[in-house]
Amino acid sequence: MTKTFSLLLASTVLAGTAAWGxxxxxxxxxxxxxxxxxxxxxxxxxxxxxxxxxxxxxxxxAPTEYNAALNSKLDAGTAGDLITCRPFDASLAxxxxxxxxxxSDLPELKNFSDVAKAAWQTDDGKHTFCMPMASxxxxxxxxxxxxxKLGITPPKTQDEFFADLEKIKKDGSYVPLAMGTHDQWExxxxxxxxxxxxxxxxxxxxxxxxxxxxxxxxPQWVEPxxxxxxxxxxxxxxxxxxTYPDSQNMFTLGxxxxxxAGSWEISGFEKQADFKMGAFPPPLPKAGDTCYISDQPDxxxxxxxxxxxxxxxxVFLNWVGTxxxxxxxxxxxxxxxxxxxxxxxxxxxxxxxxxxxxxxCKPTMRYTYQILSRGTPNLExxxxxxxxxxxxxxxxxxxxxAELQKDLASWYKPQQ
Amino acid sequence: xxxxxxxxxxxxxxLAPAVAVYTAVMIFPxxxxxxxxxxxxxxxxxxxxxxxxxxxxFGDPHWSEHFWNALKNNTWFFLINMAVQNPIGIGLAALxxxxxxxxxxAYRTAIFVPTILSFVIVGFVWKLILSPLWGxxxxxxxxxxxxxxxxxxxxxxxxxxxxxxxxxxxxxxxxPMMLIYAALLSIPDxxxxxxxxxxxxxxxxxxxIKLPLILPSIGIVSIxxxxxxxxxxxxxxxxxxxxxxxxxxxxxxxxxxxxxxFGFQLQLGDPNMGATIATVMFAIILAGVCLYLxxxxxxxxxxxx
Numbered sequence: 118m119t120k121t122f123s124l125l126l127a128s129t130v131l132a133g134t135a136a137w138g139x140x141x142x143x144x145x146x147x148x149x150x151x152x153x154x155x156x157x158x159x160x161x162x163x164x165x166x167x168x169x170x171x172x173x174x175x176x177x178x179a180p181t182e183y184n185a186a187l188n189s190k191l192d193a194g195t196a197g198d199l200i201t202c203r204p205f206d207a208s209l210a211x212x213x214x215x216x217x218x219x220x221s222d223l224p225e226l227k228n229f230s231d232v233a234k235a236a237w238q239t240d241d242g243k244h245t246f247c248m249p250m251a252s253x254x255x256x257x258x259x260x261x262x263x264x265x266k267l268g269i270t271p272p273k274t275q276d277e278f279f280a281d282l283e284k285i286k287k288d289g290s291y292v293p294l295a296m297g298t299h300d301q302w303e304x305x306x307x308x309x310x311x312x313x314x315x316x317x318x319x320x321x322x323x324x325x326x327x328x329x330x331x332x333x334x335x336p337q338w339v340e341p342x343x344x345x346x347x348x349x350x351x352x353x354x355x356x357x358x359x360t361y362p363d364s365q366n367m368f369t370l371g372x373x374x375x376x377x378a379g380s381w382e383i384s385g386f387e388k389q390a391d392f393k394m395g396a397f398p399p400p401l402p403k404a405g406d407t408c409y410i411s412d413q414p415d416x417x418x419x420x421x422x423x424x425x426x427x428x429x430x431x432v433f434l435n436w437v438g439t440x441x442x443x444x445x446x447x448x449x450x451x452x453x454x455x456x457x458x459x460x461x462x463x464x465x466x467x468x469x470x471x472x473x474x475x476x477x478c479k480p481t482m483r484y485t486y487q488i489l490s491r492g493t494p495n496l497e498x499x500x501x502x503x504x505x506x507x508x509x510x511x512x513x514x515x516x517x518x519a520e521l522q523k524d525l526a527s528w529y530k531p532q533q
Numbered sequence: 534x535x536x537x538x539x540x541x542x543x544x545x546x547x548l549a550p551a552v553a554v555y556t557a558v559m560i561f562p563x564x565x566x567x568x569x570x571x572x573x574x575x576x577x578x579x580x581x582x583x584x585x586x587x588x589x590x591f592g593d594p595h596w597s598e599h600f601w602n603a604l605k606n607n608t609w610f611f612l613i614n615m616a617v618q619n620p621i622g623i624g625l626a627a628l629x630x631x632x633x634x635x636x637x638x639a640y641r642t643a644i645f646v647p648t649i650l651s652f653v654i655v656g657f658v659w660k661l662i663l664s665p666l667w668g669x670x671x672x673x674x675x676x677x678x679x680x681x682x683x684x685x686x687x688x689x690x691x692x693x694x695x696x697x698x699x700x701x702x703x704x705x706x707x708x709p710m711m712l713i714y715a716a717l718l719s720i721p722d723x724x725x726x727x728x729x730x731x732x733x734x735x736x737x738x739x740x741x742i743k744l745p746l747i748l749p750s751i752g753i754v755s756i757x758x759x760x761x762x763x764x765x766x767x768x769x770x771x772x773x774x775x776x777x778x779x780x781x782x783x784x785x786x787x788x789x790x791x792x793x794x795f796g797f798q799l800q801l802g803d804p805n806m807g808a809t810i811a812t813v814m815f816a817i818i819l820a821g822v823c824l825y826l827x828x829x830x831x832x833x834x835x836x837x838x
Contacts, residue, residue, distance in 0.1 A: 299685075299773075302798075502776065527595055
């Protein structure tokens with residue numbers, strides 16, 4: 118931590134002196150401190166090779182501190198030139214305050230689909246303020262060695278999924294599902310919002326909730342809770358107190374067979390696990406149904422409206438919108454998938470497997486993220502608690518859904 | 534002709550640094566918080582709403598439900614601390630002050646050490662000890678044939694809060710022990726000798742002679758426990774996260790304030806409602822302390838030696 122900090126300090130000092138020369142130095146604000154070396158060794162050198170007159174400094178802070186730190190830096194006028202954008206409301210608030218520049222006229226934005234841009238647009242879609250960079254895809258990662266040993270194949274339907282779980286449980290050498298409910302968010306993010314889109318038909322259901330034409334108590338929204346409740350017998354002993362790092366370790370140590378996942382786990386898992394891994398999308402309710410995946414926009418890049426080096430920053434931002442950058446970034450950070458509408462070749466086999474679902478399935482995103490978590494009580498937080506309760510068996514699927522609906526309707530007009 | 538007393542400048546001069554620092558870091562923020570709770574931001578404009586935020590906190594079922602839940606949990610947290618930590622602390626102090634006990638200094642240090650550990654360490658260590666996957670608690674229970682008693686306590690809405698409260702007791706047992714130990718040591722030998730002359734020894738000596746003499750210290754310990762518990766936040770944040778799960782069963786006023794003030798995940802922070810909760814916490818603690826000061830402390834009999 119201190120080391121990163123002194124590095125940061127050093128780079129800021131350097132940035133200050135470099136500005137006197139012919140080169141311009143631009144600074145990127147980000148919460149992706151895990152990716153610092155990737156930026157320093159792969160991405161920035163690739164850019165500086167073609168743009169010798171611009172120096173780029175990647176200055177990340179800790180993910181949990183990022184929003185607060187960025188807000189105070191922007192208010193004080195000390196923020197970097199380029200801002201890594203969180204999806205939806207956090208960045209929208211910055212745009213409304215005039216701290217993020219309007220990028221709607223950038224030609225590179227045409228490289229992105231409307232769904233990809235939705236996370237960084239005003240509600241009416243008229244203004245875009247960040248260049249989409251990456252998304253994460255949800256699904257299940259499995260221990261391929263265990264599957265071979267037990268003679269099971271990746272399930273296509275929910276029935277096959279539970280048949281596989283039953284087989285793994287009977288055999289007894291692996292915990293069937295590596296997930297706990299202690300930290301709550303996995304139950305919602307890797308549970309409910311992972312398998313749910315197959316039931317509420319992805320974007321169709323998500324938009325219907327926003328429009329108010331469907332309710333969270335409708336069968337397609339309650340059914341995923343019912344499926345989730347059936348996971349409990351297949352989770353590890355004492356899963357109620359199992360934390361997120363516990364589940365990660367349990368899986369990478371080879372103690373569990375299936376891990377309800379987000380693609381961001383890929384690089385970590387590949388470093389830790391010494392067995393072969395595969396991935397399958399959320400199993401379908403019935404064979405032959407259309408499949409939907411949660412392809413969640415995760416980060417983008419915007420321009421600090423108060424930047425002193427706007428021209429140089431725009432050069433970098435335009436580069437971020439190209440297929441070259443997408444290929445470089447997607448391969449440097451497997452599991453963070455480019456959002457660009459052009460073919461991008463990803464080398465990592467596990468990441469490639471998950472990316473291929475975009476062809477066979479319809480993408481959507483976590484339904485709580487856009488608009489619906491703006492009020493009090495907060496829908497995202499409520500969903501965490503509800504999903505964990507359903508798995509713990511302390512709340513029935515119907516009661517959980519009814520409570521979420523009540524919470525949402527209490528402040529969201531279209532649902533009243 | 535009466536001589537005018539000289540103005541005693543030195544009093545002001547000596548007080549000034551402390552008053553200035555205390556005002557800047559304590560009194561001013563306190564009043565700023567009280568002030569903040571009287572406003573509400575609507576469409577980027579700040580409006581004065583008087584006690585409107587308090588009306589929301591107590592009147593709007595979505596707020597009041599969380600508030601009463603947090604207050605109820607906080608009270609339980611305090612009761613467990615009072616009922617377990619302080620009697621055990623007094624008992625340990627009584628044992629430690631026994632002249633026949635060997636290695637008293639070693640015990641005293643060992644029991645006091647957790648108090649100076651950081652909350653983060655305590656939270657993580659206990660989470661690991663109680664982990665159903667890697668923890669030593671299930672194995673230890675197995676060794677004595679009680680494995681079936683083990684449950685994922687931190688993940689069970691019925692037990693999580695009590696478990697956390699007991700962890701807090703483990704951490705802070707050293708404080709009542711030390712304060713009461715000091716009080717016990719300050720009882721003059723003459724009093725004890727006089728008691729012995731009258732034939733009061735052993736346990737009855739503790740109940741009849743020592744306990745009444747250390748009551749003021751017990752009062753101080755109780756009020757410290759009260760203030761500390763109603764301000765608690767760290768241990769629950771570390772062990773259970775800001776959502777204080779499972780199902781808000783470990784949510785206390787501190788975690789409720791944190792989520793409201795700073796926001797959490799997709800929930801944006803609301804400084805005004807946060808300040809409202811902070812003000813209510815202040816009022817609760819103030820009321821508790823006043824009750825103690827005027828209701829109990831004045832009636833305690835003190836003995837001068």
